[in-house]
Amino acid sequence: MRVFLNGREMSFVDGGYKYVFIKPYNKHGQEKIKKEHGELYLQIYDNGVQIRTLVTANEIATIINREVAIDTKNHLIYILEADTKYRTDDDGTV
Numbered sequence: 001m002r003v004f005l006n007g008r009e010m011s012f013v014d015g016g017y018k019y020v021f022i023k024p025y026n027k028h029g030q031e032k033i034k035k036e037h038g039e040l041y042l043q044i045y046d047n048g049v050q051i052r053t054l055v056t057a058n059e060i061a062t063i064i065n066r067e068v069a070i071d072t073k074n075h076l077i078y079i080l081e082a083d084t085k086y087r088t089d090d091d092g093t094v
Contacts, residue, residue, distance in 0.1 A: 002059040005077065006068060012060075017070075017077045022084050023047045049079055069094045 001012045025045040033040040038056035043049075053062040069078040072092035080086070086094055 004059065004061040005070070006062070006064060010070065011072070013075050015075070017075045019051075020076050020078045021045070021047065021049065022079060022081050023049075025049070 003010050003012050025047040028043060028045040030041065030043045033042070038054055041051075041053040041055070043051040043053075048065075050065045051062065053060065064077075064079060067080045067084075069080060069086045069088065070076075071078065071094040074093060076094070078084075078086065078094055088094055
């Protein structure tokens with residue numbers, strides 16, 4: 001299974017990654033659209049974040065309309081804001 005996030009290939013993790021929002025949200029909506037080639041998941045948050053994920057038999061591709069930082073050790077995806085500064089350590093943590 002191939003996994004992509006914002007066009008960058010990353011390793012598959014059982015149970016997936018958890019999203020961490022730098023700017024919190026209060027309300028969100030989601031929708032799942034089923035097609036013969038796969039499923040499209042749309043998630044929209046009141047803080048302006050939009051997440052679109054296409055799941056097919058061979059790959060999972062997610063697009064988030066923000067810059068992201070990936071913590072591979074703890075399986076976290078930080079959804080950043082324009083002024084967010086972060087550091088990635090050698091062990092994969094953010």
